[in-house]
Amino acid sequence: MITTTNLKKAYRSRGRDIVALDGVDLHVREGEVFGVVGRSGAGKSTLIRCVNLLERPTSGTVTVAGQDLTALHRRGLRAARGRIGMVFQHFNLLSARTVQQNVELPLEILGLRGAQRSRRAGELLELVGLADRAGAYPAQLSGGQKQRVGIARALAGKPRVLLSDEATSALDPQTTRSILHLLRDLNRQLGLTILLITHEMDVIKTVCDSAALMRDGRIVESGTVAELLATPGSELAGALFPIGQVPSGAGRTVIDLTFHGDSTAQPVISHLARSYNVDVSILGAAIETIGGLQVGRMRIALPGAFEDNVVPIGYLREQGLRVDVAEPERARSSVTASAGDPAPAGTPGGPR
Numbered sequence: 001m002i003t004t005t006n007l008k009k010a011y012r013s014r015g016r017d018i019v020a021l022d023g024v025d026l027h028v029r030e031g032e033v034f035g036v037v038g039r040s041g042a043g044k045s046t047l048i049r050c051v052n053l054l055e056r057p058t059s060g061t062v063t064v065a066g067q068d069l070t071a072l073h074r075r076g077l078r079a080a081r082g083r084i085g086m087v088f089q090h091f092n093l094l095s096a097r098t099v100q101q102n103v104e105l106p107l108e109i110l111g112l113r114g115a116q117r118s119r120r121a122g123e124l125l126e127l128v129g130l131a132d133r134a135g136a137y138p139a140q141l142s143g144g145q146k147q148r149v150g151i152a153r154a155l156a157g158k159p160r161v162l163l164s165d166e167a168t169s170a171l172d173p174q175t176t177r178s179i180l181h182l183l184r185d186l187n188r189q190l191g192l193t194i195l196l197i198t199h200e201m202d203v204i205k206t207v208c209d210s211a212a213l214m215r216d217g218r219i220v221e222s223g224t225v226a227e228l229l230a231t232p233g234s235e236l237a238g239a240l241f242p243i244g245q246v247p248s249g250a251g252r253t254v255i256d257l258t259f260h261g262d263s264t265a266q267p268v269i270s271h272l273a274r275s276y277n278v279d280v281s282i283l284g285a286a287i288e289t290i291g292g293l294q295v296g297r298m299r300i301a302l303p304g305a306f307e308d309n310v311v312p313i314g315y316l317r318e319q320g321l322r323v324d325v326a327e328p329e330r331a332r333s334s335v336t337a338s339a340g341d342p343a344p345a346g347t348p349g350g351p352r
């Protein structure tokens with residue numbers, strides 16, 4: 001639904017070029033919620049502004065719903081932009097207009113007449129749960145309500161794509177959750193494709209099907225949450241589901257398990273303990289239920305050396321889990337013990 005190809009953007013500032021985007025290849029599938037995370041200055045805002053050509057990229061292409069926006073000129077671009085909604089961190093509402101009038105503004109620009117415009121704005125306010133505040137002014141609304149108005153306004157042109165630029169960053173955690181649920185509902189009800197940028201991992205965890213990590217104007221990791229979890233050493237998976245440092249200690253085997261939604265954590269662990277008569281210690285877990293499926297990571301310890309635990313480890317693998325045998329001395333990244341992988345250094349014989 002949204003594809004960028006080798007997208008570059010350089011700004012000229014004080015006689016030098018600042019490279020904000022350095023060849024971004026992004027692919028957002030139709031109907032998904034896609035989150036882009038990264039530190040301040042990574043290029044997230046520039047990316048989202050290039051997707052609807054609020055910023056013209058220096059080079060590269062942007063295709064939305066099959067249309068190459070970079071090839072369009074003024075009128076064509078204006079029409080194409082009408083099919084892309086955008087919500088902003090600071091809402092960007094007009095303070096002298098009521099809620100209803102704010103939502104009507106893009107409808108005016110689209111050429112809808114009085115009664116039709118008013119009816120459509122009413123429907124949009126209903127959709128975001130604000131029908132009863134139509135006559136209020138922005139100053140009389142809470143932050144969450146203002147963002148609902150911003151979302152209603154963004155949906156005025158019946159867009160197939162919604163871009164969200166840190167839409168929840170100015171909101172408290174509870175309001176953030178309610179806005180994220182609203183975005184998820186709209187995604188499902190309307191089949192809306194959503195591209196959002198955020199610096200909060202919780203936002204990704206709560207609503208996103210897929211995510212990308214940006215650094216220095218590039219996408220360094222990208223995929224569905226399940227794909228990221230299945231990627232050895234994925235920084236995003238580690239940040240989304242943090243389970244901390246590998247504790248040191250001899251006489252036990254520390255194992256990281258990754259759940260992709262194919263099996264549920266609790267029965268697997270209790271079955272392991274019962275069937276193999278082994279004391280399983282849970283050292284940490286970051287498991288979420290997303291779309292009714294359990295995904296995340298869990299760190300467990302089994303008594304004894306790796307060689308003593310070959311059979312239980314085999315059982316865990318048979319359950320379709322990703323199984324990494326962690327090395328305490330290499331705390332940051334656990335070592336993959338998937339079949340076919342080379343034996344990790346320092347593990348006699350290597351896990352198999």
Ligand SMILES: Nc1ncnc2c1ncn2[C@@H]1O[C@H](COP(=O)(O)OP(=O)(O)OP(=O)(O)O)[C@@H](O)[C@H]1O
Nearest residue numbers: 011013018019020039040041042043044045046047
């Ligand atoms: N209009 C501009 N003129 C010059 N440099 C700019 C401009 N806009 C962005 N930049 C620079 O481009 C780089 C990327 O900025 P961008 O705002 O896209 O990052 P970001 O990841 O969205 O950061 P933040 O989360 O702080 O908004 C930064 O080095 C920034 O200073």
